Amino acid sequence: MREGKITTRHLTGLGGFLLSASLLLLTLQPTTLLADPSIIEAVVNQRFTDDLAAMRKRRQIRALVAYSRTDFAIRPDGKAVGLQVEMLAEYEKRLNKGIKRAVERTRVILIPTTFDRLIPDLLEGKGDIAAALLTMTPERKKRVAFATGAAMEVSELLVQHKKAKPVTTLDQLAGREIVVLRNSSYAEHLRALNRDFAERGLEPIRITEAESQLHSEDILELVNSGAVEMTVVDDYKARIWAKVLPDIRVVESVPVSQGNTLGWAVRKNNPKLHASLNSFARKVRKGSLLGNILFKRYYDDPEWISNPLADAERSRFRQVVAVFSIYADTYGFDVLATTAQAYQESRLDQNRRSHRGAIGIMQMLPSTAADPNVGIDDIRSLENNIHAGVKYLAFLRDRYFSEPGISPKDRLAFSWAAYNAGPANVRRMRSKASKMGLDPDSWFGQVELAAARTVGNETVDYVRNVFKYYVAYALVRDQLLATTQAALSD
Incomplete structure (x- = not known):
């Protein structure tokens, strides 16, 4: 593996909810709070859709999390690690500020699910927060409310294998295959491009939505191996992984989508929880060391897959x-x-x-x-x-x-x-x-x-x-x- 230093310039353009996590990563160790089996209780079959007051009465807020190297995993020592774990632990701490007795505190409980089930499970009442940095698309806004805190702008960028034919305009994507995360904003924005292509008589992009068990990091690894030619991910993720995966190329000059907002999602009928999360996102001071901390903690010397299609x-x-x-x-x-x-x-x-x-x-x-x-x-x-x-x-x-x-x-x-x-x-x-x-x-x-x-x-x-x-x-x-x-x- 070729190593690369992650610096603040690789995170340019991110604010609010994402950058608030970098401060947490400076101060928090991998937490035992959310990883103990007694904390991850058997609540996956419970269905609740009520607001923050009822959650506080039950003394639990259920956070839906998707397993990935970036967001949520459990180490052999039983500690939960990942960006979302750190942020949820800090939210729980702030939620219980001033409450002395442990029995009166509200606990955040992790409910694992797959990425494509985050919003459906939220709407079905299986969890209270879809805890992933989800892009606020028009389709998603029809279904859920986003807790974004301070404003931010994120672009979705093409990532190619370094030997793939370079892309210098979006029109050059006509007829080419792009593999993206299932039910993602990336797929939604590529379909919008295809509608534009159809109006102009261009061949559509061949959009392949990967199995729901895969994550963006897995698809980037497939691109790095050469098994997949091209994918789309958020700019911050592309820049960070480009420092770790030696054979990918980030196409900065041809964004698939720009000016996107990221955040956690909640049900629209939970205005108090929504306000609480927005307040949390605004109050956590912005930082700028996410890349260095995250990769030193979670991705030290990983073993990458090779290309079975070479x-x-x-x-x-x-x-x-x-x-x-x-x-x-x-x-x-x-x-x-x-x-x-x-x-x-x-x-x-x-x-x-x-x-x-x-x-x-x-x-x-x-x-x-x-x-x-x-x-x-x-x-x-x-x-x-x-x-x-x-x-x-x-x-x-x-x-x-x-x-x-x-x-x-x-x-x-x-x-x-x-x-x-x-x-x-x-x-x-x-x-x-x-x-x-x-x-x-x-x-x-x-x-x-x-x-x-x-x-x-x-x-x-x-x-x-x-x-x-x-x-x-x-x-x-x-x-x-x-x-x-x-x-x-x-």
Whole structure:
């Protein structure tokens, strides 16, 4: 990873709600206040839509948060970390100023959800604050009220892989694919551009909204790897990540949207809560050291994914996809899902050996392959290694994650987690998730938070990386499946 210093000039143009967080990051350590399992109570099924007075009477305000490296995560030591955690902790402190008795204080409780569910869950009464720096778009303003504090202007910028064809005008986006966060303002503004393009007879932008389990940081990482050519993010986020991801280029000169306002969202029928949050945002003094503090705290030496669609990697894919197709069909998997896992395990290299004795493309241990539930001999051969790996993955899925309440996508994620950490550890993760008030049947944004407390971040990163490779493959599914058919016919 190439390191870069984050300075105040990289945050030019931000004010109010965003910059208020930088002061908090100077003074607050990762907080235990919001991470203790007794604090993250089992309130996800409660529905309330009343205002601040009723929240104070219940002694709780529920903040909906989306898991991401920037906003909200739980460390192995049980402490909640992230920009939103810091801001919510400070809001709780200010909300309870002057209240001496702990029993009378109002507590902020984190309710994990996915980014695309922040506003729907807010409106359904599952939380009281959508705690993310959301862009105040016309469509969102129809549905919710924004707590923005001091005025600010944020632009949405294109971010390209450094080898992508440069963009110097918005018209050059006609016919090109841009991958953005699902249900984001980025998608909304790109659709507005497409309406303009249609009026002028230009080919539309091909807008791909990524899986809701991904975050802007994940998509930027896919751009950095070369698997995705281009995305759109807020300017402050683009500038910060450009100092960390060496192979992205921020297109400052061609903003997709300008003059946007960011803030937390609340229901329109909660004027007292809205006023309280606006007051909080105005009173917290502005700072300017967000980048340095945030990245030193949360992103020190991360391990970035590589590009599974590079020429050399596609060549390896072509060499193995026919075998993966056979066993994926046999055991009921998407061939791209099993190949994505193999890419994470070995970069599709059958010659790979680990210090623990794992062998081949699926990094199978001989003892696992010999287990009666797998029973595949000679995993030094490519086909047997793939067969053993996919069969073991199917065994994990069918033995441990067959409950009807688990979605197919989560069954796959749990199976990947068990492949990496073992089924006993995943059982512990799910049990801990239940105690934390999280959904034990959902991996993303739920059990993965408990996983960090159970075995550390290795399994969380493993599943997320496999999922990112799966998404990268899925973006060019037709091309890859054509490759599969060609390989099968050879």
